[in-house]
Amino acid sequence: xxxxxxxxxxxxxxxxxxxxxxxxxxxxxxxxxxxxxxxxxxxxxxxxxxxxxxxxxxxxxxxxxxxxxxxxxxxxxxxxxxxxxxxxxxxxxxxxxxxxxxxxxxxxxxxxxxxxxxxxxxxxxxxxxxxxxxxxxxxxxxxxxxxxxxxxxxxxxxxxxxxxxxxxxxxxxxxxxxxxxxxxxxxxxxxxxxxxxxxxxxxxxxxxxxxxxxxxxxxxxxxxxxxxxxxxxxxxxxxxxxxxxxxxxxxxxxxxxxxxxxxxxxxxxxxxxxxxxxxxxxxxxxxxxxxxxxxxxxxxxxxxxxxxxx
Amino acid sequence: xxxxxxxxxxxxxxxxxxxxxxxxxxxxxxxxxxxxxxxxxxxxxxxxxxxxxxxxxxxxxxxxxxxxxxxxxxxxxxxxxxxxxxxxxxxxxxxxxxxxxxxxxxxxxxxxxxxxxxxxxxxxxxxxxxxxxxxxxxxxxxxxxxxxxxxxxxxxxxxxxxxxxxxxxxxxxxxxxxxxxxxxxxxxxxxxxxxxxxxxxxxxxxxxxxxxxxxxxxxxxxxxxxxxxxxxxxxxxxxxxxxxxxxxxxxxxxxxxxxxxxxxxxxxxxxxxxxxxxxxxxxxxxxxxxxxxxxxxxxxxxxxxxxxxxxxx
Numbered sequence: 001x002x003x004x005x006x007x008x009x010x011x012x013x014x015x016x017x018x019x020x021x022x023x024x025x026x027x028x029x030x031x032x033x034x035x036x037x038x039x040x041x042x043x044x045x046x047x048x049x050x051x052x053x054x055x056x057x058x059x060x061x062x063x064x065x066x067x068x069x070x071x072x073x074x075x076x077x078x079x080x081x082x083x084x085x086x087x088x089x090x091x092x093x094x095x096x097x098x099x100x101x102x103x104x105x106x107x108x109x110x111x112x113x114x115x116x117x118x119x120x121x122x123x124x125x126x127x128x129x130x131x132x133x134x135x136x137x138x139x140x141x142x143x144x145x146x147x148x149x150x151x152x153x154x155x156x157x158x159x160x161x162x163x164x165x166x167x168x169x170x171x172x173x174x175x176x177x178x179x180x181x182x183x184x185x186x187x188x189x190x191x192x193x194x195x196x197x198x199x200x201x202x203x204x205x206x207x208x209x210x211x212x213x214x215x216x217x218x219x220x221x222x223x224x225x226x227x228x229x230x231x232x233x234x235x236x237x238x239x240x241x242x243x244x245x246x247x248x249x250x251x252x253x254x255x256x257x258x259x260x261x262x263x264x265x266x267x268x269x270x271x272x273x274x275x276x277x278x279x280x281x282x283x284x285x286x287x288x289x290x291x292x293x294x295x296x297x298x299x300x301x302x303x304x305x306x307x308x309x310x
Numbered sequence: 311x312x313x314x315x316x317x318x319x320x321x322x323x324x325x326x327x328x329x330x331x332x333x334x335x336x337x338x339x340x341x342x343x344x345x346x347x348x349x350x351x352x353x354x355x356x357x358x359x360x361x362x363x364x365x366x367x368x369x370x371x372x373x374x375x376x377x378x379x380x381x382x383x384x385x386x387x388x389x390x391x392x393x394x395x396x397x398x399x400x401x402x403x404x405x406x407x408x409x410x411x412x413x414x415x416x417x418x419x420x421x422x423x424x425x426x427x428x429x430x431x432x433x434x435x436x437x438x439x440x441x442x443x444x445x446x447x448x449x450x451x452x453x454x455x456x457x458x459x460x461x462x463x464x465x466x467x468x469x470x471x472x473x474x475x476x477x478x479x480x481x482x483x484x485x486x487x488x489x490x491x492x493x494x495x496x497x498x499x500x501x502x503x504x505x506x507x508x509x510x511x512x513x514x515x516x517x518x519x520x521x522x523x524x525x526x527x528x529x530x531x532x533x534x535x536x537x538x539x540x541x542x543x544x545x546x547x548x549x550x551x552x553x554x555x556x557x558x559x560x561x562x563x564x565x566x567x568x569x570x571x572x573x574x575x576x577x578x579x580x581x582x583x584x585x586x587x588x589x590x591x592x593x594x595x596x597x598x599x600x601x602x603x604x605x606x607x608x609x610x611x612x613x614x615x616x617x618x619x620x621x622x623x
Binding site for chain 2: 123148246
């Protein structure tokens with residue numbers, strides 16, 4: 001493959017020669033060369049796209065089928081679709097427990113994520129701006145927290161929480177969701193670059209207290225980092241499974257992930273649950289998929305922040 | 311902090327001002343630290359404490375009432391003597407050695423290719439490859455579970471028509487079916503980290519490489535990959551941590567594949583000790599061992615990479 005790469009060569013040369021060139025000129029170069037390597041490249045990208053999108057496509061198709069068709073028809077094409085009926089089944093089954101799971105997930109991921117972001121923002125800002133005793137110790141603890149596997153922590157946390165009577169309450173999932181060492185790490189790096197000491201000094205001269213400076217000036221300056229931390233934390237909590245699994249035994253407190261696996265594991269006794277699991281899985285990935293696509297810009301900027309010193 | 315000794319008005323002001331941030335700083339850090347203590351430090355301390363206990367039966371033949379007594383390290387020796395538990399570590403290590411390089415190679419290649427494409431296609435493909443990251447691990451496992459089971463799966467259908475009879479859930483193959491789920495979930499995320507790093511490289515470097523006569527492949531191998539190294543290190547560490555925690559995927563596939571036992575991975579084993587066998591003391595010991603191994607591996611990887619970096623200079 002290394003012998004015949006003029007197609008790629010051109011496009012790289014094109015973009016390098018005119019940094020920040022308009023997409024048009026680059027597109028023209030790429031359309032010009034239909035060399036074998038170009039075709040291989042396109043095939044590779046297309047196969048990769050197929051690999052990543054096919055399961056999601058299957059889910060969309062499967063969510064329209066009846067239980068019988070789920071097993072009795074070809075998986076990649078529609079067969080007698082009745083989508084709305086299926087979705088209303090998902091939400092009405094077992095007196096609407098799926099609603100409860102959805103609300104729980106929103107509570108854990110939304111409220112937990114927002115509080116985690118605020119706490120991480122404050123701690124990251126302080127670590128970046130102030131020179132105080134114990135600063136190095138706090139930062140070392142944060143780094144250790146980033147590297148510690150969270151599921152290895154879940155079981156110890158369960159032991160502690162059941163001792164103090166927090167197990168099987170919503171707090172048991174919410175409290176751990178409010179802590180994000182990685183968020184502190186990101187916010188510290190960002191604040192070091194984005195919050196100039198002169199601004200703080202000027203605000204102090206104007207008589208503002210440190211808390212007021214943080215809430216009015218600093219939070220706004222750190223917005224891109226905060227959005228990124230919130231997204232990471234939101235997705236992390238929304239996708240979390242092990243922590244709620246060990247903490248919660250009452251199914252009205254379940255998040256969606258736990259609820260759906262409960263349906264899935266009961267499906268061999270209640271076959272209608274196969275369809276509900278598929279429909280529920282489809283519903284559960286919608287909000288996240290939408291948020292990820294809309295907020296892609298923030299993902300990328302935040303990722304750079306994280307990897308700069310990684 | 312207050313090392314200034316001059317008695318001028320400016321000095322006094324400075325001293326007051328620097329005393330205030332010290333207190334203010336702790337005000338900002340304290341809420342996080344308190345919760346960190348409660349959800350990281352205390353649980354680990356408590357788990358270590360529990361791992362040193364065991365129920366002791368009193369009376370003749372040990373039939374009397376049980377009470378909790380000090381066990382020393384016996385839970386640890388017990389855990390390390392269980393062949394199943396040791397095997398589970400071997401399994402995730404084998405998994406890591408194969409899955410992480412495959413995933414990072416795929417992520418790197420995709421990142422490098424997308425870096426050379428026109429922006430319109432690149433952003434569509436980037437989104438497509440990143441999409442699985444938004445699918446929770448358990449949902450992804452349920453999804454792929456359906457795609458592995460003969461009778462539901464269109465993949466098994468199609469391969470069957472082609473004369474193949476794949477067994478995705480067989481004794482030897484199920485580990486790699488799990489690897490496929492993990493690769494599917496996280497390749498796009500890792501690709502995005504690498505792309506972010508590539509975007510941070512100044513364009514002049516590419517220009518310089520071109521002037522020196524480097525073609526696209528040489529630029530990729532000699533310029534881009536070395537410069538993307540921090541991103542590769544970061545994704546490597548997170549992948550190692552993630553792999554050791556493997557739990558949801560095997561648990562969801564367990565009803566479908568008889569090869570997946572209750573101690574298939576270290577996490578699954580600890581979970582099973584705590585909730586099925588009700589031996590929280592042994593489970594605590596297993597959790598501590600897992601946390602220890604994970605820290606040793608990720609710190610070891612970091613220092614290994616750090617050493618390589620130094621010797622290059």
